[in-house]
Amino acid sequence: xxxxxxxxxGLTKYYGGLHALDNANFELRSGEHVAIMGxxxxxxxxxVRQITGVEQRTRGKIIFNGQEVHFKGPLEARExxxxxxxxxxxxxxxxxVPSNLFLGREKIWLNLGPFSILDFKGMKAxxxxxxxxxxxxxxxxxxTIRNMSGGQRQCVAIARTxxxxxxxxxxxxxxxxxxxxxxAQVENIxxxxxxxxxxxxxxxxxxxxxxxxxxxxxxxxxxxIVANLKKSQTTGEEVVAxxxxxxxxxxxxxxx
Numbered sequence: 001x002x003x004x005x006x007x008x009x010g011l012t013k014y015y016g017g018l019h020a021l022d023n024a025n026f027e028l029r030s031g032e033h034v035a036i037m038g039x040x041x042x043x044x045x046x047x048v049r050q051i052t053g054v055e056q057r058t059r060g061k062i063i064f065n066g067q068e069v070h071f072k073g074p075l076e077a078r079e080x081x082x083x084x085x086x087x088x089x090x091x092x093x094x095x096x097v098p099s100n101l102f103l104g105r106e107k108i109w110l111n112l113g114p115f116s117i118l119d120f121k122g123m124k125a126x127x128x129x130x131x132x133x134x135x136x137x138x139x140x141x142x143x144t145i146r147n148m149s150g151g152q153r154q155c156v157a158i159a160r161t162x163x164x165x166x167x168x169x170x171x172x173x174x175x176x177x178x179x180x181x182x183x184a185q186v187e188n189i190x191x192x193x194x195x196x197x198x199x200x201x202x203x204x205x206x207x208x209x210x211x212x213x214x215x216x217x218x219x220x221x222x223x224x225i226v227a228n229l230k231k232s233q234t235t236g237e238e239v240v241a242x243x244x245x246x247x248x249x250x251x252x253x254x255x256x
Contacts, residue, residue: 002066003030005168005199006051011060013046020046022223024060028168031197033190035210038220038243044203047220048170052084053077065167081167085157085174093146097138098127100145101160130163135192137185151182158189162198169193170201175209187213207236219243 006028013021021043028034036044049055051062053071062069064080071077074084091100099106102123109119124141131138136155138148145153154174161169171190175183190213193200204210210217211231219227219242227242227249241247 004028004063005030005032005065006201007061007063008047008051009061009063011047011050011062012058013050013055014058019223021050024220024225026218026225028199028201031194031199032216033194033200033202033214034216034218035214036201036203036218036220037205037210037239041222042220042243043223044220045172046223048084048172048201048203051077052082052170078164082170083161083164083168084170084172085154085161086172091145091153091157094144096144097141097156098123100156101127101130101163103160105164126163127159130159133192133196134159134162134189136189149182151178151185154178154182154186155189158186162189162193168199168201170203172203173205174202175204175206183209207239210239211236221245 004027006026008024008026011021011024011026012019024043024047026047036047038044046055050057053073053076062071064082069080071080077084092103095103098120107119107122107126108116109122110117127141130136136159138152138156145156148156158171158174161171174190175186178186187209190200190202194213202210202214215231217227217229217231217234217239218225219229219239221243227239229239229242238247242249
């Protein structure tokens with residue numbers, strides 16, 4: 001059985017005459033951590049939006065867990081086992097940690113339709129287990145998200161993602177707005193996901209972070225994948241050269 005979790009073939013997205021994504025061929029294997037890099041407008045976020053069903057592709061195939069998929073929206077992608085941490089986090093500021101982890105997927109103690117009683121005890125226990133599994137440290141689960149630091153918010157978002165992602169986690173610039181200590185905490189969580197064998201796609205502009213955390217680097221430029229590099233066989237200078245267009249690779253292996 002193939003260990004390829006995600007594969008795209010000729011994935012393309014046009015917005016009118018704008019080719020935001022053009023013929024993207026990509027593979028991610030079980031347990032692998034891959035970084036997607038590129039300048040603003042290079043096609044990174046467009047690529048993720050096609051995979052997660054936020055937008056519908058113009059053409060191409062998405063094969064997830066051995067099956068070709070056509071997600072009509074993010075909910076279908078989530079149900080299939082793909083969880084994404086977007087830059088805006090999508091957290092509810094006035095709710096506590098367990099309520100955010102189970103937002104939209106609440107545990108029910110007594111099902112009475114619109115008057116159902118939630119299983120707060122079960123959600124709290126599951127939250128504690130999820131935080132332990134991902135090495136997230138939140139001192140007080142009863143705190144609302146509004147009263148947490150940026151780093152704690154990001155950790156909650158990642159813990160939620162890791163709790164429900166049965167097959168794939170995607171992170172879009174998870175430390176872009178964080179300080180040094182908070183960034184280190186989030187990076188430790190990503191390392192924990194690696195040790196747990198959970199595949200991750202990491203979108204990041206942070207070269208140091210990428211070389212610390214991933215196995216492979218895929219570079220987008222002007223909507224196309226222009227490089228697919230094993231971390232151990234490349235340098236930051238080479239990656240930057242591909243990002244800027246100073247170096248081009250007309251042919252390269254679609255899977256490292």
